[in-house]
Amino acid sequence: MFRLENLVYEYAGGRRALDGVSLQVPKGQWLAVLGANGSGKSTLARHLNGLLQPTAGRVLVAGRPLEEYTDIQQLRRLVGIVFQNPDNQIVGNSVEEDVAFGLENLGLPRPEMRRRIGEALQMVGLAGREKVDPAALSGGQKQRLAIAGALAMQPQALLLDEATSMLDPVGVAEVLEVLRRLHRQGLTIVMITHNMSEVLFCDQAVVLADGRVQLPPQPPMELFARTAELARWHIELPPVTQLGLLLGVEGCLSLPQLVEAMKSKTATVQR
Amino acid sequence: MTLRLQNVCCRYGGEGPLEVTAVENISLEISRGELVGLVGHTGSGKSTLAQLICGLIAADSGDIWLEDLCLTPLKKRQRPKAIDLAQRVGMVFQYPEHQLFAETVAQELAYGPENLGWTPEEISEATQRLLKRLGLPPELLTVSPYQLSGGEKRKVALASVLIMQPPLLVLDEPFVGLDAVARQEFLQLLLAWQKENNSTIICISHDIDLLASFCQRLLVLNRGRLKLDAPIRQAFNEVELLEECGVRLPTARQATLAFQAAGWQLPTEALTLAEAAEAIKAAQTKAGEQIGG
Numbered sequence: 001m002f003r004l005e006n007l008v009y010e011y012a013g014g015r016r017a018l019d020g021v022s023l024q025v026p027k028g029q030w031l032a033v034l035g036a037n038g039s040g041k042s043t044l045a046r047h048l049n050g051l052l053q054p055t056a057g058r059v060l061v062a063g064r065p066l067e068e069y070t071d072i073q074q075l076r077r078l079v080g081i082v083f084q085n086p087d088n089q090i091v092g093n094s095v096e097e098d099v100a101f102g103l104e105n106l107g108l109p110r111p112e113m114r115r116r117i118g119e120a121l122q123m124v125g126l127a128g129r130e131k132v133d134p135a136a137l138s139g140g141q142k143q144r145l146a147i148a149g150a151l152a153m154q155p156q157a158l159l160l161d162e163a164t165s166m167l168d169p170v171g172v173a174e175v176l177e178v179l180r181r182l183h184r185q186g187l188t189i190v191m192i193t194h195n196m197s198e199v200l201f202c203d204q205a206v207v208l209a210d211g212r213v214q215l216p217p218q219p220p221m222e223l224f225a226r227t228a229e230l231a232r233w234h235i236e237l238p239p240v241t242q243l244g245l246l247l248g249v250e251g252c253l254s255l256p257q258l259v260e261a262m263k264s265k266t267a268t269v270q271r
Numbered sequence: 272m273t274l275r276l277q278n279v280c281c282r283y284g285g286e287g288p289l290e291v292t293a294v295e296n297i298s299l300e301i302s303r304g305e306l307v308g309l310v311g312h313t314g315s316g317k318s319t320l321a322q323l324i325c326g327l328i329a330a331d332s333g334d335i336w337l338e339d340l341c342l343t344p345l346k347k348r349q350r351p352k353a354i355d356l357a358q359r360v361g362m363v364f365q366y367p368e369h370q371l372f373a374e375t376v377a378q379e380l381a382y383g384p385e386n387l388g389w390t391p392e393e394i395s396e397a398t399q400r401l402l403k404r405l406g407l408p409p410e411l412l413t414v415s416p417y418q419l420s421g422g423e424k425r426k427v428a429l430a431s432v433l434i435m436q437p438p439l440l441v442l443d444e445p446f447v448g449l450d451a452v453a454r455q456e457f458l459q460l461l462l463a464w465q466k467e468n469n470s471t472i473i474c475i476s477h478d479i480d481l482l483a484s485f486c487q488r489l490l491v492l493n494r495g496r497l498k499l500d501a502p503i504r505q506a507f508n509e510v511e512l513l514e515e516c517g518v519r520l521p522t523a524r525q526a527t528l529a530f531q532a533a534g535w536q537l538p539t540e541a542l543t544l545a546e547a548a549e550a551i552k553a554a555q556t557k558a559g560e561q562i563g564g
Contacts, residue, residue, distance in 0.1 A: 036450040037422045084421075084448060085366055136283055136291060140313030165447045166365065168313045168477050169519040194450055236451035239480055239522035239544060246548035255529040263533070266555050 001027040001062060001157050001188040002048055008056035009043055009211075017043040019211035020057065027156075030179070030189040031217060032199040035208035036234035041192045044208065045159045048190060049079035062156065073105070080150030084162040086142035095121065095137075095145055096130035099152050106153075120148040123178050125171075140167040147175065157188035164198065176201055196224075196238040200253055209233045225251055273439050273471045274301040274324060279333030279343075281319055293319040295495040297333075301488075303438060304469040308482035308503065311492035312517030317475045318365065320492065321441045324473070325362040326351055338438065354386050360439040361432030365447070365475075367424040371416040376407075376427050379416055383435045401430045405460060421448045425457070433464060439471045440464075446478055458485065483507070483521040483542040491516050504540050523547035530554065 002025040009018040018040045025031050035041045046052040047059045050072050059066045062078060069075040083089055092098025099117045108116075121127045124144040129137075134145060143166055150158060158179075164172045172195075180201060183189055191202065199205050199220050207215035207223070207230070214233055215223060224230070224241050237245070244252030249265065252258040281294040294316045301307055311317050322328045323335060326342045329350070335342040337359050340351050364370045373379040377398065384394045402409055405426045411419065416427050425445065432440065442461070446454045462485060465472055476482050482489070482503075489506035491499035493516040499506055507513070507524050520528070523541040527550055531539055537554035541547035 037448070037453050038420055085368070087366065138314040138318065162448060166313075166444065166477075168311070168517050169479075170517045171313050172477075194448070234450045234452040240526070243522065243526055243544045243547060246544060247551060255526055258526070259529055259533045262530070262551065262555065266558055 001025050001029070002190070003060040004044075004047070004057070005060075006057040007044070007047060007054050007059060009040075009047070009052060010055045017211055018047075021208070021211070021213055023206065023213060023217070025188060025190060025217075027188055028183075028186045029204065030183045030191070030202045032202040032205040032220070033190060033192045033208065034194075034199065034205055034233075034235050035214075039208040039233075040211040041208055042161050043211075045081070045161050045190060045192055048157070048159055049081050050075045051081070077102075077106070077153050078155055079157045079159060080153055080155035081159040082143075082147050082150050082161065082163040084165055086146035089146050089149070090134045090142055092134060094130065095126060095132050095134060098134055098145055099148050102149060102153050116152045116154070117148075120152040123151060123181070124148045125174050140171045143167060144171065144175065147178070151178075151182075155187070157190065158182065160189070160191045160193075162192055162194065164193070164195065172198070196236055196241075199223075200238065207233050207235060221251060221253065224253070273303045273305075273338060275299075275334070275336040276324075277334040279323060279330045279335055281316075281323055281328065281330050292495050294323065294330075297495075297497045299490065299497060299500055301439075301471055301473065303471055304465075305471050305488060306465065306486045307471070307473045307488045307490060308486035309473055309475045309490045309492070310477070310479065310482065310516075310518050315492040315516070316495040317492055318443055319495075321362060321443050321473070321475060324439075325360050325441055326353075326356045327362070354383075357383050357435045357437065358387070359437055360441060361435060361437040362441040363425070363428050363432055363443065363445055365443040367421075367428040368417070370428050370431070371424060374415060375413055376416055376419075377412040379427060379431050380434050383431065387435075397434050398430075401434055405430055406456070422453050422457075425449070429460075436468065437470075438468070439473070441473045441475075443475045444477070445474065446476060446481060454481065479519055480521050480523070480544075483523065491518055493517075504542060507542070508540075527551070 004021050004023045007018050007021040010016045021044060033041045050066055050069060090098050091101050096117055099120055100113060103113045103116060124147050126144055126148060134142060164175050179189055202220060204217040205220050205223050206213060206217040215229060224237055240255055240258060241252050244258050247262060249261045252261060277298050279294060279297045283291045283293055309317050323330055330343050340355060340359055342351060371379060373382060380398045381394045407426055416424060449457060486503050489501060489503045498516055499509055499512060507520055521542060523544050523546055526547045527537055527539040527541045530537055530551055535554045536557060537550045541550055
């Protein structure tokens with residue numbers, strides 16, 4: 001779905017945010033992009049739907065270089081993006097109107113628009129709030145509305161830039177369940193997050209630092225075994241994994257797993 | 272006494288079918304120097320309560336006292352002046368962009384002190400001291416706040432509040448968007464400030480593990496009502512209530528409960544991973560002794 005070849009990006013003033021990133025994201029993969037603040041994660045994500053154009057190097061989306069998407073809206077329909085702050089992307093006077101905004105530009109028949117709006121709101125748990133003013137929603141509710149707006153366009157890929165960071169645990173679980181469902185349906189997902197528990201749902205995770213790939217894409221379990229390297233790049237392990245290490249158990253990703261490991265350890269010591 | 276709320280209510284949307292009760296009948300007292308966590312499901316009224324406490328919005332009924340200042344006068348023209356509020360309470364918003372407004376970082380930090388009549392020298396000295404304290408380079412003073420990174424914006428928003436030295440700090444999701452190291456640095460900055468000034472901190476966060484590591488008291492909101500107000504260790508014993516309110520237990524507490532459910536004999540009051548590990552190790556030793564006979 002995405003292919004980056006030696007991607008370089010410099011902001012005005014010469015600050016190099018990406019310094020030769022090469023990366024492939026196969027269709028249907030769920031990739032977590034990890035890194036400390038300022039590592040280049042958001043800059044990378046913004047290249048994937050053409051919000052930014054490379055200073056050097058190439059970005060291919062669905063097999064085509066970015067520059068071949070002369071109609072940038074076509075690219076934006078193909079690749080939806082949800083940012084951390086939904087206030088920057090909510091435009092409607094009502095929930096329904098906000099989700100409809102992108103659809104109106106597609107010239108779809110009204111019944112199809114209504115169906116897509118209903119489905120999108122159902123998916124994010126906002127069904128029944130169609131007439132509510134987005135300004136009256138809490139931060140977390142606004143975030144789910146922003147996700148619904150992206151989903152209504154039926155993209156092939158979805159980029160999420162810390163999109164769950166403002167949600168309560170229930171909200172996070174709901175959004176992750178939506179993403180899992182979409183992932184099963186074949187959607188490619190690229191997710192920037194600081195929440196390591198979310199990474200466990202992903203197929204692979206990559207670590208950026210100083211604008212470069214420092215740890216290439218690999219399954220979360222393999223990544224979290226590289227504790228020294230992760231610490232170097234300011235990546236925290238999931239809390240359960242940290243607790244496991246304090247107890248001398250490596251690679252624990254869940255509490256049941258940790259309990260079983262400690263039971264075995266205790267039995268082994270006694271033998 | 273720093274803060275007192277008595278039967279405070281706040282509604283949005285006017286009267287009619289669109290009216291929403293954001294905060295309903297909340298009463299509480301918070302003393303000087305307390306570290307308080309404020310949690311609840313999305314839409315439970317946390318941000319509304321924070322804004323009421325800071326005098327940014329008016330309550331529909333009830334009383335709010337902030338030190339010696341009453342925030343709930345009957346008539347609009349009796350409302351406290353912004354400058355009086357700023358010397359008593361400072362708020363760092365969920366999105367720093369919502370409170371940054373000046374053309375440069377220097378102007379942002381100077382705004383409050385200028386309104387208090389500080390001299391340019393006093394403002395400059397306080398600004399330099401705060402920048403150093405928060406790890407922000409002095410070159411940022413001439414930069415627009417909107418050109419800063421997310422973490423830098425959050426620090427500038429905090430600096431603009433701290434420069435007024437309010438006894439009460441209200442922080443709405445201050446750790447969002449920060450990586451693990453930045454999160455700890457920010458927390459240590461806050462705690463150092465709190466210790467030096469005996470400030471009161473009310474912190475809204477969904478990061479329950481982080482709140483458990485430094486808060487002394489927990490307030491839990493559910494659909495606008497205050498459902499729980501307890502010392503933090505005790506608060507996490509209310510497992511069913513917290514679940515009902517959409518608040519998860521800290522990982523440490525979940526872990527000790529999981530081991531207890533598996534038949535291990537251990538206390539379940541851990542707040543941090545280190546405490547949980549100690550409790551589990553002690554239980555492992557005890558289990559080993561029992562197996563050994």
